[in-house]
Amino acid sequence: MSAVRAVAGRRAFRVSRLVTYALLLVVAVFYLLPIYVIVATALKSFIEVSHTTPWQLPTAPSLSSFTDALSTLSPSFINSILLVAPATILSALLGSLNGYVLSKWRFRGADLVFTLLLFGMFIPYQSILLPLVLVLQKLQLYGGIPGLVLTHVVYGIPITTLIFRNYYAAVPSELIEAARIDGASVLGVYRHVLLPISMPGFVVVLIWQFTSIWNEFLFAVTLTLPDQWPITVALNGLAGSLLAHYEIQMAGALLTALPPLVIYVVLGRYFIRGLLAGALKG
């Protein structure tokens, strides 16, 4: 457990290394077990699922459960893409503008405004759900993807603002002052000084918003009707209608998890940054 003491012999060193590895492996098995179960079950046939344990490997692996799951889930997969793309981009743009103003144009009370914005990120959405439904109905946006886009853009503002504000805070104010002296306007400074160096900030925010919106369930299940369901709602519906067909459920779960997992594998570093931004100190 403890770090190796300078005086300790090589033998003690090796033993503690082995113990560390053994413990790390045990923890890793806990995290990987559900993935193993998903893959092993999804590759089985319905008959095999009903008389083998989730731990046994399939005797004759087949992809037919994936075709079954895909035939039910593909419309909602498209819905999710139509939801995630605009919602992610719009909330990133708003967050970038807010982050710029709140870090570089710190007017009187800017910190209070920021804190009041941040509170929106922590509220339980059950406490705004009823008026949200009523307002979306009034705007004729209830039941479809556009209303859900609006919802995710609005409730995405706090986290995207937080990440960009922390990101821009590290940009030296001298850069902005120099541009001002050269005659750049407030927007000019944003476009010509900050935007060109914003790429890493955008990557963190886009990944974070993509993952959260893709995975979200409460808004999706309350604000959309079946033909507009995003993938998480459709997966839950599939599990409810094919109760005993665990192989199709697991194939569906894998398909639902795939886009965020691919992003995590490729751009994990940025994902972790977004994650820790939620703890305020990026």
Add this chain to the structure above:
Amino acid sequence: MRGRSLGSFSWDRFTPFLLIAPSIVLIVIFVYGFIGYTAFVSTTTWYGIAPDYTSAGLSQYVDLFGLPRFQADISNTIEFTVLFLAACILLGFGSAVLLDQHVRGTIFFQNIFLFPLAISFVVTGTVWRWIFNPNFGINLLLDDVHLGFLKSPWLADTRTALFGLVIAATWQMSGFCMAMFLAGLRAIPDELREAARVDGATEGRLFLHVILPLMRPITLSAVIILGHISLKIFDLVYVMTFGGPGFATDMPNLYGRGAAIAMVLLFMVALLIVPYLVWSLRQEVER
């Protein structure tokens, strides 16, 4: 730095306000306005589809707290939150300490511990419901490895369902604690450890008296962040149990959409979050 117009348009000093105005308006309406509306509805007799704003005072709240089912909801939520936090912090801190030993493959293990965070609660719920299936799932594995005494009906029994939820939620969220603690451990300067060793501290004492106290603020952050997530854990409960069996795992947000319930939930979250926000606002001002 103040917005001063240096030869550009005179309205340029208002541009910053114009830039954040849309967001502020949206948040004022969608967060504060909507909460106000929900709070208002919680003091009316509105029942059924058509709005009915007849005042009911605080009777909704009085009725609510008198319901055995709601009392069970509150105690389930608290029990779940305590167990979930304890499990995440222990597992998260344990794995962070292991990863801080400069072993080979740190990144590899770190990625394994963190990937569940990228997955939807709906996926997690679907998978763990299968794992906890009493006839097929984990019970048969426990038999195989001669741990049959740990067999349990899991989600099918009122007493064990909550543990099933805690395990699934911990699987998903503990990596977050690990990432926070690992960042904290790596921020401890080597000189500090060296100094303690020079002063004759054993590794155990160094850990207990130097490292653990330094983890206190991180633990507090973890409690606040995961605590508020745990209070709001609607998706996972909904997918795994629908609040069943009976209403053992049923939590207030699942129990109807009553405005009063939502306000109680908001109050519980605010109790955790508002001091945290005030504290970080003060830090900002001091900077």
